[in-house]
Amino acid sequence: MGIIALSALVMAGTGFYLFTRSLVNFRPNHKKILEDLKQIREEVLNSAQDLAPLRTEDLEVLSTRQVDRTVKKKITNNVRGTFVTIFEEPAVVYHYRKYLSNSRDSLLFAKTYHHEYYFWIKGKDANLVIDEQAVGVYQYESGILIGSRSQKMIAQLDKTNPDKMPLSIQGKAVGNIIRPQSNAKDVLSQRCFDFVRNDLTKEEEAILLALAIFEMVNRTVESL
Numbered sequence: 001m002g003i004i005a006l007s008a009l010v011m012a013g014t015g016f017y018l019f020t021r022s023l024v025n026f027r028p029n030h031k032k033i034l035e036d037l038k039q040i041r042e043e044v045l046n047s048a049q050d051l052a053p054l055r056t057e058d059l060e061v062l063s064t065r066q067v068d069r070t071v072k073k074k075i076t077n078n079v080r081g082t083f084v085t086i087f088e089e090p091a092v093v094y095h096y097r098k099y100l101s102n103s104r105d106s107l108l109f110a111k112t113y114h115h116e117y118y119f120w121i122k123g124k125d126a127n128l129v130i131d132e133q134a135v136g137v138y139q140y141e142s143g144i145l146i147g148s149r150s151q152k153m154i155a156q157l158d159k160t161n162p163d164k165m166p167l168s169i170q171g172k173a174v175g176n177i178i179r180p181q182s183n184a185k186d187v188l189s190q191r192c193f194d195f196v197r198n199d200l201t202k203e204e205e206a207i208l209l210a211l212a213i214f215e216m217v218n219r220t221v222e223s224l
Contacts, residue, residue: 048111052089061085062192086187
């Protein structure tokens with residue numbers, strides 16, 4: 001059985017339903033969070049047209065460069081954007097919403113050609129759902145992903161060197177997430193990955209991309 005047993009078909013709305021089941025104790029109030037998540041998802045899906053497919057063989061062309069990035073600061077801080085490939089094709093559309101709180105309370109929804117990614121971020125933990133599967137809790141400071149089924153570590157992003165972070169899933173090295181230098185101008189220097197293993201399962205591929213998206217978005221919202 002796979003790590004998260006991703007279905008080949010995504011059932012519309014199911015991921016949203018499972019994700020919201022974990023929000024009972026979220027603050028601000030539960031109803032507000034559900035309304036916001038539904039709104040964010042609808043906005044992203046409406047703008048996520050003609051996305052470039054990102055299978056294992058395509059991941060190394062994903063860029064950290066964004067287009068159509070907007071930042072709105074009101075009662076909540078909202079950041080939207082689209083990560084493109086090195087060929088300028090839209091590949092990942094996301095919406096991040098941060099609430100006023102003494103600790104970090106925020107939502108992140110991202111859409112790729114094949115998957116929908118939901119993150120509920122509270123404090124130092126990010127609950128992760130991919131499509132219709134609850135994956136686990138990503139402890140983003142340490143880079144550890146705890147599986148929702150096993151309650152054990154299923155993946156670890158080595159953050160020793162933030163410029164090059166190897167990811168292993170159940171002990172298998174699957175790829176390196178890199179951070180481009182601020183003065184990088186050529187497209188190859190702006191890539192998200194400098195290595196992706198070519199024999200990934202669909203589950204490994206989805207987890208690798210999920211953590212890469214989280215890390216890319218997290219870099220852009222750190223100052224909010």
